[in-house]
Amino acid sequence: MSNTFKAKIWKLNDDIDTDIVLPTEYLALKSVEDMKPYAFSPLRPELAGKIQPGDMIVAGKNFGCGSSREQAPEVVKALGISCVVAESFARIFFRNAINNGLLLIECPALHDAVSEGDVAEVTPGEKIVVNGQTFEIASLPENLMDILNAGGLVKAMRKRNGLD
Amino acid sequence: MKHTLVEKIFARNVGHEVKPGDIITVNVDWCMVDDIMAKFCIHKFEEMGFTKVFDPDKICLIYDHFVPATQTDDTIAFHAGDAFAEKYGLTHVHRTDGICHQLMTEAGYVKPGDIAFGTDSHTVTYGCVGAFSTGIGYTEMASILGTGQVWVRVPESIKVVVDGVLPENVTSKDVILRIIGDLTASGATYQSIEFTGTTIDAMSVASRMTMSNMAVECGAKNGIFIPDEKTCEYCGIPYDDSIKELRPDEGATYSRVLHYQAEELVPVMACPSLVDNIHPVSEIKGVKVDEVFLGSCTNGRLEDLHMVANMLKGKKKAPFVQFIVTPASREVYKAAMDDGTMEILSNAGAIITTPGCGLCCGRAGGVLTDGEVVISTSNRNFLGRMGTSKVQIYLASPIMAAKAVIAGEITDEEV
Numbered sequence: 001m002s003n004t005f006k007a008k009i010w011k012l013n014d015d016i017d018t019d020i021v022l023p024t025e026y027l028a029l030k031s032v033e034d035m036k037p038y039a040f041s042p043l044r045p046e047l048a049g050k051i052q053p054g055d056m057i058v059a060g061k062n063f064g065c066g067s068s069r070e071q072a073p074e075v076v077k078a079l080g081i082s083c084v085v086a087e088s089f090a091r092i093f094f095r096n097a098i099n100n101g102l103l104l105i106e107c108p109a110l111h112d113a114v115s116e117g118d119v120a121e122v123t124p125g126e127k128i129v130v131n132g133q134t135f136e137i138a139s140l141p142e143n144l145m146d147i148l149n150a151g152g153l154v155k156a157m158r159k160r161n162g163l164d
Numbered sequence: 165m166k167h168t169l170v171e172k173i174f175a176r177n178v179g180h181e182v183k184p185g186d187i188i189t190v191n192v193d194w195c196m197v198d199d200i201m202a203k204f205c206i207h208k209f210e211e212m213g214f215t216k217v218f219d220p221d222k223i224c225l226i227y228d229h230f231v232p233a234t235q236t237d238d239t240i241a242f243h244a245g246d247a248f249a250e251k252y253g254l255t256h257v258h259r260t261d262g263i264c265h266q267l268m269t270e271a272g273y274v275k276p277g278d279i280a281f282g283t284d285s286h287t288v289t290y291g292c293v294g295a296f297s298t299g300i301g302y303t304e305m306a307s308i309l310g311t312g313q314v315w316v317r318v319p320e321s322i323k324v325v326v327d328g329v330l331p332e333n334v335t336s337k338d339v340i341l342r343i344i345g346d347l348t349a350s351g352a353t354y355q356s357i358e359f360t361g362t363t364i365d366a367m368s369v370a371s372r373m374t375m376s377n378m379a380v381e382c383g384a385k386n387g388i389f390i391p392d393e394k395t396c397e398y399c400g401i402p403y404d405d406s407i408k409e410l411r412p413d414e415g416a417t418y419s420r421v422l423h424y425q426a427e428e429l430v431p432v433m434a435c436p437s438l439v440d441n442i443h444p445v446s447e448i449k450g451v452k453v454d455e456v457f458l459g460s461c462t463n464g465r466l467e468d469l470h471m472v473a474n475m476l477k478g479k480k481k482a483p484f485v486q487f488i489v490t491p492a493s494r495e496v497y498k499a500a501m502d503d504g505t506m507e508i509l510s511n512a513g514a515i516i517t518t519p520g521c522g523l524c525c526g527r528a529g530g531v532l533t534d535g536e537v538v539i540s541t542s543n544r545n546f547l548g549r550m551g552t553s554k555v556q557i558y559l560a561s562p563i564m565a566a567k568a569v570i571a572g573e574i575t576d577e578e579v
Contacts, residue, residue, distance in 0.1 A: 014350075015349050015350070015438060017544075017546045017547075019544070019546040019547065019548060019549055020546065020547060020548070023526070023548050024200075024229075024525045024526050024527055024549070025235070025526065025527070027200055028200065028203075028230070028235060028237055028238055028240070028241065029237070030237065041548075041553075042546075042547040042548035042553035043547060043553070061350050062349055062350035062353065062383060065349055065350065065383060066285065066544065066546060067284070067285050067544075068201075068282075068283060068284055068285040068287075068299035068300060068301055069200070069201075069301075070201070070204065070301030070302050070303060071204075073301075088350060088353060089353075090350070090353060090383055091353060091354050091383065091385055092285055092298075092299050092300060092301065095300060095301065095304060096300075096301035096303070096304070099301060099303045099304055100303065141187065143187055143315055152303070153212075153303050153304060153306075153307055154208055154211050154212055154303060154306075157212035157213065157214075157306075157307050157310065158211070158212055158213050160311075161212060161213035161214060161310075162213075163213040
């Protein structure tokens with residue numbers, strides 16, 4: 001992937017758990033669209049209303065820790081977030097995000113180097129450029145790139161089952 | 165090459181030696197789908213175009229978070245689940261029997277050496293019987309329901325050794341909270357935690373369950389115990405050579421080794437609002453308590469209810485404290501009825517609810533409001549987990565919870 005894109009940064013700190021990304025009381029709403037207004041509400045109730053499609057999240061350590069609720073990456077993707085860059089990710093969130101085609105990037109140095117509202121230029125698998133600084137980023141393992149490139153796990157399975 | 169326990173389980177499953185970092189495809193022995201995720205999982209399964217499940221006898225569908233339903237659309241999950249079970253011939257459906265993680269071993273499904281996946285992060289619990297188990301999302305579960313397989317990165321292992329005899333009033337909950345405090349909420353991310361030592365050997369399977377259950381709170385992929393005679397008795401299987409093989413090799417490689425001497429451990433709590441914000445109870449006493457919750461897949465078992473009943477016998481709760489007891493399963497509920505535990509708890513002023521997840525995930529009676537304090541025996545004190553984001557949640561052992569029930573405040577002293 002060498003599709004460079006620009007994105008406005010929303011900044012969050014360490015240990016953003018999935019109860020913050022989407023509280024349990026909204027998990028049974030009928031659709032992910034219905035859940036969107038409540039994303040991040042325990043921490044920043046105003047945030048979901050401000051995020052514009054194409055924006056990105058830059059977080060600290062252990063983003064997505066806690067429950068296995070896949071509504072968390074789904075709602076982040078539904079808000080139009082182009083990618084989440086964190087110092088590190090919790091493993092269930094990591095798998096869920098890839099399976100839903102949400103781009104995650106590990107970049108430990110970025111969090112301290114940016115402020116909310118900064119605009120970054122992201123080239124997946126290569127680099128992030130922001131405030132005149134360049135941060136190198138790694139590509140994901142091949143088996144995960146296969147799922148991402150298929151457009152997520154549902155599409156990969158549909159292909160396996162001869163539907164697409 | 166010398167191997168850790170989890171490496172041996174994976175090697176047995178795939179039929180060749182594995183090492184940390186390998187990406188392998190495993191055959192799944194057990195799948196667990198809970199009510200919250202059922203509707204979404206089923207939708208994905210059908211969207212993927214599967215026409216049958218890989219094995220209807222290896223899939224457990226368990227309703228627990230929404231039992232009984234508290235919001236108007238909750239029961240949609242049950243109808244979706246029931247229709248799926250009927251259509252694909254699922255043989256293991258639990259509608260009101262208790263928490264999924266309690267039932268997966270209590271009802272005789274997961275055994276030592278098995279590989280299990282579930283749609284809930286506390287699926288790590290089954291490490292208590294020497295199985296590899298971990299949580300995944302509903303899309304990934306949908307693909308397993310169709311194929312019976314999933315990819316896994318073989319994890320590095322952290323060895324946690326606990327030796328000696330735990331002091332009075334110190335439980336396996338205090339041990340795992342201490343470990344989480346030391347490892348931090350992300351300190352074991354992507355890794356397996358192997359628990360060993362003489363303190364562990366002396367623990368009941370129920371106490372071990374409390375620890376494997378919380379392994380995910382420091383980011384671990386799984387937390388696992390070496391199966392022993394107690395494990396086999398609990399699972400109703402013989403302690404034979406196939407089980408005895410399930411132990412790490414001497415000289416296996418660990419990314420990190422933590423050693424604890426049990427005699428040095430003290431009662432602790434996870435303070436608001438992070439699971440790794442661990443403090444000795446002696447340093448936080450005096451905090452006034454509005455509610456105490458005894459339950460969850462962490463500490464809702466018979467031995468937990470016994471610990472509390474032993475302390476409450478002949479005593480009353482503090483007048484202003486709401487004391488909620490939610491047994492982890494119907495089996496636990498019945499046993500506590502039969503042996504008089506429920507009577508003691510009720511006489512002390514407990515509100516005893518039906519088995520299930522209850523207040524742990526904020527989906528049942530007992531939710532709190534700004535500024536209120538709850539002492540909970542569960543596993544998460546995240547913002548907003550049990551009510552508003554300004555509720556103060558302290559995670560504690562059943563013994564420390566019982567002291568708070570009586571004193572109406574946090575204390576480690578005689579009550």
